[in-house]
Amino acid sequence: MFNLICCQTRRFFLLFLLTDIVFSSLQAQDLPFDKNLRNLFHEALSGELAKEHVIQITRHHRIQGSRGYRAAAHYVLDQLRSYGFSEDEAYIESFPSDGKVHYQTWQSPSGWHIEAAELRMLEPYEERIVGYPEIAMSVITYSNPGDVTAELVWVGEGTHDSDYQGKDVQGKFVLATGYGGAVHRLAVLKYGAKAVVCYLDDERALQHPDMLAYTGMWPRTEELDRVTFGFNITHRQGEKLKKLLLSGKKVVLHGWVRGVGLEPYFMDVVVAHIRGSERPDEELVFSAHLDHPKESANDNASGSAAILDIARTLKELIDSGRLPRPKRSFRFLWVPEWYGTMAYIDAHPELKGPELGGRFLANLNLDMVGEHLELIHSKLLITRTPDSIPSVLNEVVAEMAKMVDGMNIRTPRGSLSAFNYRITPYSGGSDHMMFIDRKIPAMMFSHSPDYTHHTSEDTPDKVDPVELERCEIIATSAMWYLANLETVQAVDLVYLAGGHALERLQKAAKEGHQKLLQATDGTLQVTWQEVQNRLKHVAEREHATINSVLYFNDADSVKMMVDWMNTQINFHHQNLLSLLESIVKSRGITPLEVTATAEDSRILLRLTRGPIDFNLPARKLPQKEAAWYQSNQFKLSGAARFELVNFINGKRTVSQIQDALSAEFGPVELNQVAHYLEDLVKVGVLKWKE
Secondary structure (H helix, E strand, O other): OOHHHHHHHHHHHHHHHHHHHHHHHHOOOOOOOOHHHHHHHHHHHOOOHHHHHHHHHHOOOEEOOOOHHHHHHHHHHHHHHHHOOOOOOEEOOOOEEEEOOOOOOOOOOEEEEEEEEEEEEEEEOOOEEEEEEEOHHHHEEEOOOOOEEEEEEOOOOOOOOHHHOOOOOOOOEEEEEOOOHHHHHHOOOOOOOOOEEEEEEOOOHOOOOOEEEEEEEOHHHHHHHOOOOOEEEEEHHHHHHHHHHHHHOOEEEEEEEEEEEEEEEEEEEEEEEEEOOOOOEEEEEEEOOOOOOOOOHHHHHHHHHHHHHHHHHHHHHHHOOOOOOEEEEEEEEOOOOOOHHHHHHHOOOOOOOOHHOOOOEEEEEEOOEOOOOOHHOOOEEOOOOOOOOOOOOOOOOHHHHHHHOOOOOOOOOOOOOOOOEEEOOOOOOHHHHHHHHHHOOOOEEEEEEOOOOOOOOHHHHHHHHHHHHHHHHHHHHHHHHHHHHOHHHHHHHHHHHHHHHHHHHEEEEEEEEHHHHOOOOHHHHHHHHHHHHHHHHHHHHHHHHHHHHHHHHOOOOHHHHHHHHHHHHHHHHHHHHHHHHHHHOOOOOOOOOOOOOOOOOOOEEEEEOOOOOOOOHHHOOOOOHHHHHOOOOOOOOOOHHHHHHHOOOOOOOOHHHHHHHHHOOOOOOHHHHHHHHHHHHHOOEEEEOO
């Protein structure tokens, strides 16, 4: 048997060698991009101007639904006007934000405005601790006005009921290391404290003890009239107060917040258009969230500034005649993160991808794109679309990143850092998720790690004009290429995507081969089913990627090339599958295919748009049923839950959704998927297809 397995292994690698010979030229070639156009974008796009926008935007305390955000939105609109965008081409759309209205499955944030605040220690000695507006992040966002003089109580993290056992916090200040809103929900709303004081106590804080965190109350509708206030302080200050308390000293604080506090207000979305010349109803979207506390330079004044500079550049080049009008339209969106994007999509049902009958073909979401790589010790991460929506957008953006990696981009005040980037699998956490939900292929540009994220250290001095310009060139080149895709370019793109498709098929087969060799007789059948499912999933994903070229150019010669490439993918998929199957047979085991039970064959329909509220379904379930989601039994990650819903299309069964998730994220138990879906049906987010 050992000799037979070795023989099968040799056949396997001979097939790899044959595939490499046939397609090595495809994989080695770069996607041709006009050098004159590349040089024009390099000349016209300006990381220096973008950084100036960063500096201006960071002067606003731009919390979702706040007056400070509105001021920042008007700054963006004023800049667009100065670039020549007319009232029809650039404007603001406003949406109610009062903590009561819902967009998709999410409650809107309340409006919010404060004018001043201070936290001072009175005992055992007097000392001013922090104040607003000089340190904007010092007040937990969505705090209400108030004036409290009270004793301070240490409660540890402060986010679990056990933190309050044996402690009297009624009518007092609470000192904690947990997230401000979570601490307030327990300390104030449940246990009767007057206000909260929070500080960072993680690895970042130990290395940077004088920075403080951005945290928010994020009150639920039923909590709006009970919210008090809270302060964020530095690790050094927090440890000082903690030490006084643990030494037995009585600590008395005086804290006050003045202003309106929570109020019904609006979320503003700044919109700009560059209309296409031939297919103006087909659009590609640039997006960036404009919100976050003052200063929040990289997150995300950088992304907002970058797409503002892209809009300026394209507008000026087109108006001056140096660049023709694009065949398809561009739309630019500056949004209040998450909630504003949902509100905008709710108001624009036409905003959907081809799979849903729409004409929106791509989204690039720029969120944290200016990090000074040497100061932050970071790298650019460009996340691919998830497997639920494969697209050649991934291929084009990757090629443009490779192009920029070969360019010498320098600015007068920029760094000398080498370009450091990665193309990574899908990850969420920003507004590209809302576009993906509407079946619009979307990718995110971001940087990680970044120790300044959501802290007072995220300041303009850590923004690099060179990195801004790199990201601008990648995004602009990719979107321009797809908006104007010629037939010759489309054929090139099919060759490129096809070569990468076969490479990914090979990789999946090789990984499967290794798993089969390592499987015991007792686990071989299950392993074979996992390998078979993974290879099938990859083949289907690559077919969809190749087919997506036709959204951008459907000329007969392109269709012919797409058909031919799909034939090649089928051929190699079947050959690889046959070889892997023979490995199982060589062990004396008959390979079985996965078959769904009657229950597994249920099909679901969606009743809502958008990524589902992270607190659903648990928030609407009885307490005993909701407890499952806080237990070790619940194992679905946030990304898996998002994709699970994306895979619901009125055709896939529960077992097919499980197969897709398992292929993308690794083995997922059917009972996990079924339980989660059944609960979403209970709370009215989904329904069973009859």
